Amino acid sequence: MTTSVPKAELHCHIEGATPPALALSQAARYGIDTSAFIRDGAYAWQDFTSFVQSYDATANLFRTEQDYALLAETYLTEIAQAGAVYSELIVSPDQGDAVGIGADAYIAGLAEGAERAKAKTGIETRFIIVGIRHFGPERVVKAAEYAARRPHPLITGFNLAGEERMHRVADFVRAFDIARDAGLGITIHAGELSGAFSVRDALDHVRPSRISHGVRAIEDADLVRRLADEGVVLEVCPGSNVALGVFPDFESHPLRALHAAGVRVTLNADDPPFFHTSLAREYELAATAMGFSDADIRGMTRTAIEAAFVDEPTRQRLLAAL
Ligand SMILES: Nc1ncnc2[nH]cnc12
Numbered sequence: 001m002t003t004s005v006p007k008a009e010l011h012c013h014i015e016g017a018t019p020p021a022l023a024l025s026q027a028a029r030y031g032i033d034t035s036a037f038i039r040d041g042a043y044a045w046q047d048f049t050s051f052v053q054s055y056d057a058t059a060n061l062f063r064t065e066q067d068y069a070l071l072a073e074t075y076l077t078e079i080a081q082a083g084a085v086y087s088e089l090i091v092s093p094d095q096g097d098a099v100g101i102g103a104d105a106y107i108a109g110l111a112e113g114a115e116r117a118k119a120k121t122g123i124e125t126r127f128i129i130v131g132i133r134h135f136g137p138e139r140v141v142k143a144a145e146y147a148a149r150r151p152h153p154l155i156t157g158f159n160l161a162g163e164e165r166m167h168r169v170a171d172f173v174r175a176f177d178i179a180r181d182a183g184l185g186i187t188i189h190a191g192e193l194s195g196a197f198s199v200r201d202a203l204d205h206v207r208p209s210r211i212s213h214g215v216r217a218i219e220d221a222d223l224v225r226r227l228a229d230e231g232v233v234l235e236v237c238p239g240s241n242v243a244l245g246v247f248p249d250f251e252s253h254p255l256r257a258l259h260a261a262g263v264r265v266t267l268n269a270d271d272p273p274f275f276h277t278s279l280a281r282e283y284e285l286a287a288t289a290m291g292f293s294d295a296d297i298r299g300m301t302r303t304a305i306e307a308a309f310v311d312e313p314t315r316q317r318l319l320a321a322l
């Protein structure tokens with residue numbers, strides 16, 4: 001059992017972590033019909049495109065600073081109670097704009113929720129600003145410029161998510177340069193919906209210290225060696241990959257092969273209730289369906305903290321607590 005194993009995550013989209021019960025109570029508050037995206041108490045979608053539609057509909061149920069505080073507090077308290085000591089939340093300033101409160105109020109609400117969860121449980125949180133790939137390079141530059149202004153101390157990194165099959169990584173170099181020059185940690189979704197070429201593009205064009213997913217690097221042995229040699233950390237989300245059909249099941253998921261090849265890997269839940277998972281379940285599946293030892297799994301938590309976008313005193317405190 002991995003119940004008592006300390007856990008750390010580097011990859012969770014905050015709106016994608018909304019428990020369906022919270023989505024339903026928010027919908028009741030605002031009088032919104034959820035039948036298109038919640039059925040029998042679970043999120044409904046069929047493929048990546050309809051997943052994004054359900055995700056966006058859920059995100060639009062949070063409309064005030066206090067709504068975002070409630071979302072962050074609810075999620076972080078839940079994972080802390082399951083053993084998480086550290087969480088990096090992927091947050092989207094575009095979402096604050098979409099619901100009309102603006103990015104600063106959106107971040108302030110999430111930060112208030114993170115502070116409340118920390119006061120109750122001790123969990124440490126940082127925010128990764130994300131640009132949305134299918135919104136196009138110019139909008140992603142805007143997200144990077146927002147992050148580069150360092151509008152809140154909890155914002156420590158920059159990511160690119162969304163439809164990986166649209167545009168090429170090279171189209172986003174300017175956004176990543178802006179984020180890197182501002183001292184933010186760099187990670188990027190690659191090698192999830194697209195193959196090994198996308199991971200290679202990410203390494204060549206944006207020089208990330210981590211890659212969100214990256215698992216389809218397994219299609220290219222030279223690339224796997226490069227990831228291991230360069231010490232690039234993969235934010236692996238097995239439950240998400242199986243739910244989206246990237247791999248048919250946990251037995252054929254490449255996490256074991258990547259780990260065996262010396263690639264630095266971590267366990268993450270991506271958008272937990274959308275993919276019928278949780279951070280605790282990802283840890284449990286690593287021990288059961290994927291056959292990792294207790295020491296391997298504890299090593300993944302250590303890798304996550306080593307690769308976290310935090311200041312050194314916080315990293316040393318978290319490592320000491322393991
Ligand atoms: N799994 C995923 N891949 C790309 N973009 C996302 N946004 C939310 N979840 C995502």
Ligand SMILES: [Zn+2]
Nearest residue numbers: 013161212270
């Ligand atoms: Zn993701």
